[in-house]
Amino acid sequence: MLTLNLILNILLLGIVPFFWGLALCFAVAGTGFIAFVLVSRKRKNLHAAQLQEISAKCQPFLTELAFEGTIPEEYRDLEKQLRSTNNGKWIILNELIKIRKYFQGEAASYIEEYYTKNRLYKLSLNKLYSTKQHQKIVAINEIMDMNYLGATRSLLQFIHKEKSPELVSNALIALTKLDYKLGLNRIIEQDIYLSDWFQLQVIKILDEGKVYEIPPLVKWTKKSTSHALMGLRLLIFSGAMDQMDELSSLLNHENDKLRLETIKAFRTLEYDEISFTLILRYYNEPTRNKCEIIRTLEVLNYKQNLAFIRLCAKSDDSEIQRVAKEALRRLTPEEIRLGVNAPIIHLFTPTLQRAV
Amino acid sequence: MDQTLHYISLYVQYGIIFYAIFLMSSYLILSVISIQALYKYLRIAEYTDHKDLLPSDISPKISLLAPAYNEGLTIVENIRSLLSLHYSDFEVIIINDGSKDDTLIKAIEAYKMVPTDFIVSNDIPCKAIRTVYKSSLPEFSNLLLVDKLNGGKADALNAGVNVSTADYITCIDVDCILEQDSLLKLVKPFIDSEKRVIATGGVIRIINSCEIKNGSITQINVPKNLIARMQVLEYLRAFLLGRMAWGNLSGLLIISGAFGMFDKEIVKAVGGYDSTTVGEDMELVVRMRRYMVEKEIPYCVKFIPDPLCWTEAPENTQILGRQRNRWTRGTVETLWLHRKMFFNPKYGIMGLLSYPYWFFFEFLAPILEFIGIVWMIFATIFNLVNWPYFIAITACVYTFAVMLSMLAILAEEITFYQYKNSRDIWKLVGAGLMEPFVYHPFLVWSAMKGHVDKIKGKKSWGEMTRVGLKST
Numbered sequence: 001m002l003t004l005n006l007i008l009n010i011l012l013l014g015i016v017p018f019f020w021g022l023a024l025c026f027a028v029a030g031t032g033f034i035a036f037v038l039v040s041r042k043r044k045n046l047h048a049a050q051l052q053e054i055s056a057k058c059q060p061f062l063t064e065l066a067f068e069g070t071i072p073e074e075y076r077d078l079e080k081q082l083r084s085t086n087n088g089k090w091i092i093l094n095e096l097i098k099i100r101k102y103f104q105g106e107a108a109s110y111i112e113e114y115y116t117k118n119r120l121y122k123l124s125l126n127k128l129y130s131t132k133q134h135q136k137i138v139a140i141n142e143i144m145d146m147n148y149l150g151a152t153r154s155l156l157q158f159i160h161k162e163k164s165p166e167l168v169s170n171a172l173i174a175l176t177k178l179d180y181k182l183g184l185n186r187i188i189e190q191d192i193y194l195s196d197w198f199q200l201q202v203i204k205i206l207d208e209g210k211v212y213e214i215p216p217l218v219k220w221t222k223k224s225t226s227h228a229l230m231g232l233r234l235l236i237f238s239g240a241m242d243q244m245d246e247l248s249s250l251l252n253h254e255n256d257k258l259r260l261e262t263i264k265a266f267r268t269l270e271y272d273e274i275s276f277t278l279i280l281r282y283y284n285e286p287t288r289n290k291c292e293i294i295r296t297l298e299v300l301n302y303k304q305n306l307a308f309i310r311l312c313a314k315s316d317d318s319e320i321q322r323v324a325k326e327a328l329r330r331l332t333p334e335e336i337r338l339g340v341n342a343p344i345i346h347l348f349t350p351t352l353q354r355a356v
Numbered sequence: 357m358d359q360t361l362h363y364i365s366l367y368v369q370y371g372i373i374f375y376a377i378f379l380m381s382s383y384l385i386l387s388v389i390s391i392q393a394l395y396k397y398l399r400i401a402e403y404t405d406h407k408d409l410l411p412s413d414i415s416p417k418i419s420l421l422a423p424a425y426n427e428g429l430t431i432v433e434n435i436r437s438l439l440s441l442h443y444s445d446f447e448v449i450i451i452n453d454g455s456k457d458d459t460l461i462k463a464i465e466a467y468k469m470v471p472t473d474f475i476v477s478n479d480i481p482c483k484a485i486r487t488v489y490k491s492s493l494p495e496f497s498n499l500l501l502v503d504k505l506n507g508g509k510a511d512a513l514n515a516g517v518n519v520s521t522a523d524y525i526t527c528i529d530v531d532c533i534l535e536q537d538s539l540l541k542l543v544k545p546f547i548d549s550e551k552r553v554i555a556t557g558g559v560i561r562i563i564n565s566c567e568i569k570n571g572s573i574t575q576i577n578v579p580k581n582l583i584a585r586m587q588v589l590e591y592l593r594a595f596l597l598g599r600m601a602w603g604n605l606s607g608l609l610i611i612s613g614a615f616g617m618f619d620k621e622i623v624k625a626v627g628g629y630d631s632t633t634v635g636e637d638m639e640l641v642v643r644m645r646r647y648m649v650e651k652e653i654p655y656c657v658k659f660i661p662d663p664l665c666w667t668e669a670p671e672n673t674q675i676l677g678r679q680r681n682r683w684t685r686g687t688v689e690t691l692w693l694h695r696k697m698f699f700n701p702k703y704g705i706m707g708l709l710s711y712p713y714w715f716f717f718e719f720l721a722p723i724l725e726f727i728g729i730v731w732m733i734f735a736t737i738f739n740l741v742n743w744p745y746f747i748a749i750t751a752c753v754y755t756f757a758v759m760l761s762m763l764a765i766l767a768e769e770i771t772f773y774q775y776k777n778s779r780d781i782w783k784l785v786g787a788g789l790m791e792p793f794v795y796h797p798f799l800v801w802s803a804m805k806g807h808v809d810k811i812k813g814k815k816s817w818g819e820m821t822r823v824g825l826k827s828t
Contacts, residue, residue, distance in 0.1 A: 015373065015745070015748075016744045016745050016748045017748075019745075019748035019749050019751065019752040020748050020751065020752075022752045022755075022756075023748070023751040023752040023754075023755045023756075024755075026752070026755035026756045026758070026759040027755045027758075027759070029759050029762075029763075030755065030758050030759035030761075030762040030763075031762075033759070033762040033763050033765070033766040034762050034765065034766075034781075034785055036766060037762075037765060037766050037769045037781060038778070038781070040769065040770070041769070041778060041781075133396065133399070134395075134396070134399030134400070137399060137400060137402075137403055138399075138403075141403045166400070170403075193550040195547060195548045195549065195550065196414050196547035196548065197544060197547050197548035198548075199414065200408060200409070200412050200414045200415075200547075201408065203412075203414075204408055204412075226550075233414070264413075268413075288523070288621075318475055318476065318477035318478065318479075319477055321475050322474075322475035322477075322521070325475060
């Protein structure tokens with residue numbers, strides 16, 4: 001015991017300089033952090049001012065380029081000078097991307113042509129092969145913004161090799177922007193989770209390009225649940241009414257969310273014939289899906305479904321009751337009158353009585 | 357006798373060394389993880405246009421739940437601010453928790469609210485709801501006002517969950533100012549993750565001394581009040597260097613009650629907020645996480661580092677003391693309720709890292725610090741202090757605390773760059789240098805009072821008077 005205490009005492013004496021050393025390190029680090037903050041602030045301001053100055057010089061000739069397709073003579077020297085350094089090229093690229101967003105049609109094609117002709121895509125492709133993740137994201141976005149068709153092969157290789165699902169998703173979006181068919185087919189083949197966010201981005205691109213030719217739903221449903229969901233959403237987007245059998249089969253899928261989205265799809269596509277199937281399915285769906293069925297029935301064929309919705313309004317489940325009552329509230333007195341007088345066959349099904 | 361005291365003193369000193377080293381290392385590790393995660397998040401966010409969510413059918417409906425108790429002075433402006441948020445499909449549910457002032461009347465008059473026969477589910481027990489009002493103005497058709505008997509914040513939120521018609525609920529303090537795109541940013545993880553996201557939380561920033569116009573912040577300043585200024589540093593450290601790391605490690609145990617979004621299905625499945633605890637925000641997240649683990653459903657809780665919500669910090673010691681007292685009691689209650697998770701491998705990171713971290717460094721730290729101070733007084737009286745050692749370890753801990761504050765300022769600078777004026781940086785540096793001597797001992801004292809109150813069985817929140825935000 002005495003020896004242990006002696007050792008502890010000696011150690012305690014030795015630890016004092018250690019703590020002083022640590023304190024010194026912390027003090028230096030703390031000072032360093034603040035010095036870095038102040039210096040980077042100054043540099044940031046200076047850099048921003050310089051960048052603004054060069055950008056101001058670039059803008060006139062790039063705007064001329066967008067409108068006329070060529071750079072006017074008086075700006076040629078300046079443009080050459082800028083293009084001669086990497087930093088200059090980087091500034092031109094950034095400015096191109098900025099102004100590209102404001103133009104469409106011919107003007108946009110002039111900007112894209114300049115990007116290709118002056119091999120600025122090399123800057124983007126170099127970043128695509130970088131080891132840093134954020135550089136890869138920058139590259140993908142640059143390629144997409146500049147609509148550089150020459151990058152499809154590089155993107156395909158990138159998708160094949162890249163392990164990060166986040167980057168692969170980004171590359172798939174870019175590929176779809178460059179080549180719709182190739183992009184969509186690649187998405188179908190890719191073993192990757194297609195998040196709602198990803199689907200939203202792809203649909204946005206297709207919408208901008210006014211592309212409504214979508215691979216058939218069956219191709220999507222074979223792959224995975226998220227693929228099926230994407231196929232379903234693309235079907236809604238394209239408004240195609242020729243794949244209703246395939247769509248109906250999704251009502252038997254084991255995934256609740258997919259079934260919910262399928263019900264929504266019928267509503268959006270206003271596919272009246274599904275009403276009875278939905279009512280039959282109602283009893284073995286979770287509450288969320290039941291509510292969606294009620295909303296859909298309200299839109300599809302209120303006359304035939306009115307009695308069923310009225311039954312739902314008496315449900316013990318307050319959520320279902322609320323949705324059903326809201327649906328009834330939305331119907332006009334005339335619609336309700338027509339509904340009351342409409343023949344209602346399904347109400348006599350015992351299963352349905354039990355379900356409600 | 358002398359020798360026994362000497363030995364006790366020796367062991368106490370070793371205990372302090374190990375604890376300090378352990379604490380400092382964990383702070384450093386968390387800071388490194390945070391900064392890496394922040395950097396990655398920002399690089400990706402640069403190319404994320406959250407506005408893409410606006411016109412899309414894919415973006416889910418959100419219910420904004422804002423409990424209000426005696427908010428008559430500001431309720432009209434606060435509701436207006438909530439209604440002006442950028443999102444396509446959301447409803448604002450104001451829950452008047454039995455206010456004694458004119459909160460209800462003012463809201464009814466300003467937004468032409470009329471009683472409705474709204475069907476309220478009774479999935480989660482809460483105090484009786486008197487009436488549900490709906491705005492008769494077409495432009496505010498998404499505004500609901502729930503008038504109920506007083507039952508506290510957690511009870512009011514439960515009533516809100518029962519009224520909500522959306523799949524996701526956002527719980528906020530009605531007096532907070534939200535960034536216009538805060539809902540867009542908060543909802544994105546829910547639709548961008550393979551695992552089921554059960555909750556997301558954002559960074560809370562301090563609004564004192566900032567300039568506000570029409571419910572939006574026009575100029576961000578460091579608070580003039582020293583107590584509020586020190587809280588700015590504290591929040592920067594907690595959110596940018598702490599929660600970001602825990603979010604990245606899947607170990608986040610708390611989503612701030614001032615602003616967080618939750619999956620309503622899971623909230624209902626676990627029975628909603630616990631109205632018997634004063635730390636209902638942390639307790640709910642822990643319970644939801646436990647539920648997911650026990651049901652073996654893959655899930656995650658996400659953290660967004662963007663400054664999304666601005667709140668007023670207490671500017672006097674009395675209010676601050678009450679707030680910290682309540683936070684301590686809340687922490688103790690949550691840790692006690694979920695003690696089963698302590699070093700329980702079944703709960704993964706949460707059981708093996710997050711819970712022990714909260715136990716050792718949030719629950720135990722103020723107690724140990726307090727004991728340390730008492731021991732110092734005792735040791736000085738009995739001439740037991742090893743002065744060279746004491747001065748060295750004090751210097752070490754002090755410089756570490758200051759360094760961490762400077763790192764938080766640096767993290768803020770390189771990420772969100774909210775304080776544009778260099779003078780603000782100097783103010784924060786000054787606060788960082790003073791904080792360990794002025795502010796921190798007060799927090800320890802308040803936490804100790806919280807522990808004592810907990811033992812006494814105190815349940816109340818304590819009056820939280822706010823100065824109010826000055827709008828230009």
